[in-house]
Amino acid sequence: MGMTSAAQVTRLLALVPYLQAHPDADLAATAATFGVSTRQLVADLNVLWFCGLPGGLPGDLIEVDMDALDAGRIRLSNAEFLARPLRFTMEEATSLAVALRALEEMADAELAGSVRSARAKLESLFGGAERIDVSVSAGEENVRGRLAEAIEAGVAVELMYHGASRGSVTQPVVDPVQLATRDGYGYLVAWAPERDGWRTYRLDRIGGVRVTDQPVGEHGEAPALASGWLDERPDAARVTLDLTAAGRWIVEYHPTVSVERLPGQVWRVELLVADPAWLRRLLLRLGPAVVRVDPPEAATSAVDAAREALALLRA
Amino acid sequence: MRGTTPGSLGGVSARKSERILNLTICLLMARRFVEREQIRTLVEGYQGLSQATFERTFERDKDELRALGVPVETGSNNPLFPDEVGYRIRRRDFELPPLEFDAGELAALGVASGVWDSARLAERATQAVAKLRASGLDPDASRVAAFAPSVAAHEPGFEVLWQATLEQRPVAFRYRSRPRVVEPWRLTSRTGAWYLIGLDRTRGEGRSFKLSRLESEARFAGDPGTIALPDPDVVAAHLASLEARRDAPALVAVREGAAGDLIRFAEPADARVPEGYRAWRVELGRDAAGDLAWYGADVLPLDPPELVAAVRAHLEAVAAWA
Numbered sequence: 001m002g003m004t005s006a007a008q009v010t011r012l013l014a015l016v017p018y019l020q021a022h023p024d025a026d027l028a029a030t031a032a033t034f035g036v037s038t039r040q041l042v043a044d045l046n047v048l049w050f051c052g053l054p055g056g057l058p059g060d061l062i063e064v065d066m067d068a069l070d071a072g073r074i075r076l077s078n079a080e081f082l083a084r085p086l087r088f089t090m091e092e093a094t095s096l097a098v099a100l101r102a103l104e105e106m107a108d109a110e111l112a113g114s115v116r117s118a119r120a121k122l123e124s125l126f127g128g129a130e131r132i133d134v135s136v137s138a139g140e141e142n143v144r145g146r147l148a149e150a151i152e153a154g155v156a157v158e159l160m161y162h163g164a165s166r167g168s169v170t171q172p173v174v175d176p177v178q179l180a181t182r183d184g185y186g187y188l189v190a191w192a193p194e195r196d197g198w199r200t201y202r203l204d205r206i207g208g209v210r211v212t213d214q215p216v217g218e219h220g221e222a223p224a225l226a227s228g229w230l231d232e233r234p235d236a237a238r239v240t241l242d243l244t245a246a247g248r249w250i251v252e253y254h255p256t257v258s259v260e261r262l263p264g265q266v267w268r269v270e271l272l273v274a275d276p277a278w279l280r281r282l283l284l285r286l287g288p289a290v291v292r293v294d295p296p297e298a299a300t301s302a303v304d305a306a307r308e309a310l311a312l313l314r315a
Numbered sequence: 316m317r318g319t320t321p322g323s324l325g326g327v328s329a330r331k332s333e334r335i336l337n338l339t340i341c342l343l344m345a346r347r348f349v350e351r352e353q354i355r356t357l358v359e360g361y362q363g364l365s366q367a368t369f370e371r372t373f374e375r376d377k378d379e380l381r382a383l384g385v386p387v388e389t390g391s392n393n394p395l396f397p398d399e400v401g402y403r404i405r406r407r408d409f410e411l412p413p414l415e416f417d418a419g420e421l422a423a424l425g426v427a428s429g430v431w432d433s434a435r436l437a438e439r440a441t442q443a444v445a446k447l448r449a450s451g452l453d454p455d456a457s458r459v460a461a462f463a464p465s466v467a468a469h470e471p472g473f474e475v476l477w478q479a480t481l482e483q484r485p486v487a488f489r490y491r492s493r494p495r496v497v498e499p500w501r502l503t504s505r506t507g508a509w510y511l512i513g514l515d516r517t518r519g520e521g522r523s524f525k526l527s528r529l530e531s532e533a534r535f536a537g538d539p540g541t542i543a544l545p546d547p548d549v550v551a552a553h554l555a556s557l558e559a560r561r562d563a564p565a566l567v568a569v570r571e572g573a574a575g576d577l578i579r580f581a582e583p584a585d586a587r588v589p590e591g592y593r594a595w596r597v598e599l600g601r602d603a604a605g606d607l608a609w610y611g612a613d614v615l616p617l618d619p620p621e622l623v624a625a626v627r628a629h630l631e632a633v634a635a636w637a
Contacts, residue, residue, distance in 0.1 A: 005331040010383055012336055018449035035441045050333045054341045054357035081344055084410040085449035089384035092443035094481055099430035106464040114419030128481040134466050134504040151461035162575030169575045181464040183507030205576055285609040288632035299636050305611030306633035312589055312615055313627055
């Protein structure tokens with residue numbers, strides 16, 4: 001189960017002061033706080049039962065109220081000698097400091113202030129975190145502020161959205177739930193009533209937000225952005241592209257089903273395409289780097305667009 | 316008396332945790348250095364072990380504690396007999412110092428602890444917040460429920476390069492078919508990909524490395540604190556070169572209502588354009604022909620002539636597929 005003694009000791013050294021700072025703690029909530037199962041937490045408490053001051057006399061050992069534990073409550077006593085947690089390791093402090101940098105790029109004005117001061121306090125404990133940074137493209141702070149305000153108030157917003165695959169401005173009214181990131185871009189995750197489904201909107205393409213007074217509906221939990229649900233849309237079609245070295249970059253920017261190297265510096269890349277307009281644009285951008293498209297019909301609209309543009313250029 | 320061994324999740328590793336925790340408490344409570352023989356008598360898990368087994372077990376436990384960040388000090392109580400070595404943990408070095416975070420800062424830290432999409436860093440961040448909670452500082456995440464950023468770090472070399480960058484120690488890996496020794500200056504994530512900027516000792520110059528293109532495991536190639544950082548401008552120049560450069564001016568015709576993202580920060584211009592189009596001055600990046608072809612007939616290049624020729628050649632390649 002991979003639960004090493006080192007991880008357990010680290011947890012115990014935090015658990016003992018935690019349970020003293022939180023008398024009569026709830027078993028399940030404590031397990032969640034420490035990121036373990038309740039079963040593991042009970043095993044931890046069983047270890048503590050055998051720990052205490054040297055000498056091992058009954059009065060020297062940590063007490064855990066086992067009757068309370070049966071009722072899902074944790075009451076720990078006789079552990080004053082471990083009243084404070086172990087100091088941060090450098091990795092712990094920097095993992096939070098770097099995470100705060102990512103959060104700062106996504107925050108609104110109010111949160112950004114707290115993020116900066118919290119980070120300064122962490123960085124004063126250990127140097128070095130400033131050498132690691134995360135940049136997120138998340139549009140304008142006032143856009144994020146409006147969206148955060150609407151999410152907190154539970155009301156719908158009207159977006160001024162510069163869609164990538166349509167190249168034009170739309171004004172969807174959506175129920176906003178979260179500001180999330182994927183691959184270095186910030187997104188609004190929202191329920192789009194007119195599509196009757198979850199949609200994401202890139203924050204740097206939202207030109208304006210109007211907060212309405214229309215309460216949001218109940219839509220259950222939004223799927224996690226990082227889990228690749230964009231790729232799992234049931235209406236997605238499989239398209240295979242053979243690319244020269246000049247087109248290989250798409251593998252690093254777009255989720256692929258498979259990538260295979262063929263003889264002669266050609267790469268065969270299989271993609272899931274949910275939006276034909278997106279594929280049209282991708283093919284237009286790749287241009288001479290594309291050796292073959294399968295099925296060939298998938299290229300028809302790109303070919304039509306290229307011909308239309310060429311005709312206008314000649315005019 | 317308490318019962319015998321703990322339940323099913325216990326066993327060897329639980330007994331080891333128990334022994335290490337008892338050792339910690341023993342050394343933390345001691346006012347003087349505790350000698351090995353005393354440790355062997357005082358800490359329950361060592362009792363009954365043979366001399367050789369005790370020595371081996373104690374050495375391992377001590378190393379493990381240090382790896383967890385517990386400051387186990389070595390020294391002697393007797394200046395006349397400095398060979399009589401003992402151990403202690405000073406409380407002031409052990410305990411998390413009092414930290415003052417206000418409610419807003421704590422909420423930010425609560426969100427930050429969930430940012431990592433990387434098993435190891437997620438675990439570290441969770442541990443750090445558990446320590447804050449253990450000192451009585453509880454983040455209230457509901458204040459900032461709207462914010463859910465995440466940072467992925469799945470590149471195989473990431474953990475070694477992260478540590479090397481923090482500790483300023485050189486690393487070795489294969490990149491573009493060559494073995495390299497690199498002095499890490501900066502680790503940076505751009506559009507979701509991690510890059511290392513550093514001095515490539517093999518070539519004697521600074522450069523950036525994309526972590527997803529490392530051709531081997533990364534390993535340490537020197538001790539912590541053994542590299543010097545360059546002038547901040549040098550790092551800044553490398554960072555700037557990672558950004559998609561958009562500094563080539565161009566004149567384009569854009570169909571009314573289309574390509575909003577391209578013209579959002581552009582200036583309108585006067586030029587002869589097809590019916591239903593308007594002229595704009597924009598700044599383009601390195602792959603300008605591909606960037607404009609992306610818009611199909613919604614955006615037409617007008618000037619400079621090399622750009623017009625490049626876009627035309629690009630689109631002709633697409634038109635030739637049919």
